[in-house]
Amino acid sequence: MSAEGLAELHRDDWLLAVEKPAGLLSQPGLGMHQQDSVITRLQRNDPDLQLAHRLDRDTSGVLLLARGQDALRRCNALFARRDVHKLYVADVMGVMRGSGVIHAPLARLQRHPPRYGSSGGAFCPDALEGAAATMEFNPFVAGPVHRSFPSAALPSG
Structure with missing residues (x-):
């Protein structure tokens, strides 16, 4: 430190x-x-x-x-x-069933304080605003075998 x-x-x-x-x-x-x-x-x-x-x-x-x-x-x-190459890993609360991929453009939703999120997502594939983003999610076990921590990784290019 x-x-x-x-x-x-x-x-x-x-x-x-x-x-x-x-x-x-x-x-x-x-x-x-x-x-x-x-x-x-x-x-x-x-x-x-x-x-x-x-x-x-x-x-x-x-x-x-x-x-x-x-x-x-x-x-x-x-x-x-x-x-x-950047990799973002997040601990996700709740139950994840299976794995998958979400394709959604990301954009600034609010200036002060800054807040970012999907500007259209999979429901609006032709959205012109926002940077392309892909999130892959796969549950995995971490720590003691009896504890499962679902996690999501957001690869960005």
Whole structure:
């Protein structure tokens, strides 16, 4: 755990990877009450750090930070070419029967606070708004054998 309260997962000359907890912004939001964020905490000791990408406030996971402008340019190019493959995993409450795939475009539904969701989904395949998204879901067993944790993975390109 770093002095900023973030678990450092990897550090080299180009990148820093930290574990972002749910509830903490990746970057400052609007207003004084939304200034605490991963980047503001980390830039106190390393002002050259730049976010290579963002995670939503309520999303926990690995956050990559570029260590300098050259590293940021290289990261941006990798994301732009879709050479970076992201995997989102979620614990789902309830009973899942079987597996499947949902194809639904995602779009910003609300600006303040930002909220995203399906802009049409499978019921509106010709929706012009929103980015294409595919969610594959498969139940799997984790932990002790008697506990089953259905999970959904959202691969994005």
